[in-house]
Amino acid sequence: MASAAPRGALGHLRQALATIDKDKGFSLAEEELQPLGLPAVDAALGGGLACGALHELAPTAPAEFGAAAGFALALATMRMTGGRSALLIQTDFAALEAGAPYGPGLDGFGLPMERLIVLRVPRPVDALWACEEALKSRGVAIVIAELPEAGEVADFTATRRLTLAARAGGGLGLLLRHRPLPIATAATTRWQVAAAPSTPDRFGGLGRTAFDLSLNRNRRGRCGRFIVHWDHHERVFLPQTLSV
Numbered sequence: 001m002a003s004a005a006p007r008g009a010l011g012h013l014r015q016a017l018a019t020i021d022k023d024k025g026f027s028l029a030e031e032e033l034q035p036l037g038l039p040a041v042d043a044a045l046g047g048g049l050a051c052g053a054l055h056e057l058a059p060t061a062p063a064e065f066g067a068a069a070g071f072a073l074a075l076a077t078m079r080m081t082g083g084r085s086a087l088l089i090q091t092d093f094a095a096l097e098a099g100a101p102y103g104p105g106l107d108g109f110g111l112p113m114e115r116l117i118v119l120r121v122p123r124p125v126d127a128l129w130a131c132e133e134a135l136k137s138r139g140v141a142i143v144i145a146e147l148p149e150a151g152e153v154a155d156f157t158a159t160r161r162l163t164l165a166a167r168a169g170g171g172l173g174l175l176l177r178h179r180p181l182p183i184a185t186a187a188t189t190r191w192q193v194a195a196a197p198s199t200p201d202r203f204g205g206l207g208r209t210a211f212d213l214s215l216n217r218n219r220r221g222r223c224g225r226f227i228v229h230w231d232h233h234e235r236v237f238l239p240q241t242l243s244v
Contacts, residue, residue: 034079034172036237038228041213045189046220049075053188054163054173058150058180060194060214065098065178068193069146070109071211072174074230074237076142077111079172084141085115087134089127092120094148097178109209110232124153128162135165135173142172150181159185190217196227196240208238 033048042048049055059068076086088101103113117140121127124147131145145162147154154162154175163186166173180192192214198207208229215223227240 056187058177064194067195079141
């Protein structure tokens with residue numbers, strides 16, 4: 001039997017690989033996190049939403065899909081820094097079922113439309129292929145792939161491929177299903193989203209958009225339920241301060 005490698009050999013190899021240019025995809029630098037600015041949520045996530053990873057979102061009920069999509073777009077808004085864009089991939093059927101993005105509405109939500117790329121594809125398998133290729137690119141900050149129904153095509157094998165692509169490119173991948181998939185996948189986190197009551201503004205008008213977030217799977221820490229608000233002016237999340 002061959003002798004074991006010296007104790008420090010693996011450490012020296014990691015240091016050598018870490019010096020290779022990140023564009024070649026070999027960097028072992030410390031994992032990037034996207035803090036949400038919500039102490040309870042960030043603590044559960046170990047500091048923030050892991051980048052270079054895949055995360056799943058689904059509504060708690062069909063009528064709540066707008067809330068799930070809104071949460072995904074709020075995350076995209078937070079990630080669109082340094083001139084990078086966000087990519088939204090929709091299948092034709094998903095767009096028919098849930099609707100297409102509305103420019104003025106998204107602009108009012110805080111998402112800069114000039115930095116959002118929308119790609120329409122005919123089949124779920126095409127959406128997965130486009131998502132995988134986009135996640136490998138360092139020019140895209142976040143990729144959202146919307147799949148109709150439960151998106152059964154995005155099973156463990158498919159989500160493992162997406163995870164590896166996200167790790168190679170360092171971007172953030174969101175798989176947005178129209179309803180939850182009841183089988184295990186390779187996603188780092190799995191969320192179910194619903195709308196929550198918002199607090200009226202000081203004039204009695206509509207308040208900030210509010211989300212009821214259920215973190216049902218978390219490879220980095222505990223799960224939990226959180227009520228959060230989206231400030232579309234500052235483009236940040238705010239914790240719930242009133243009981244619901």
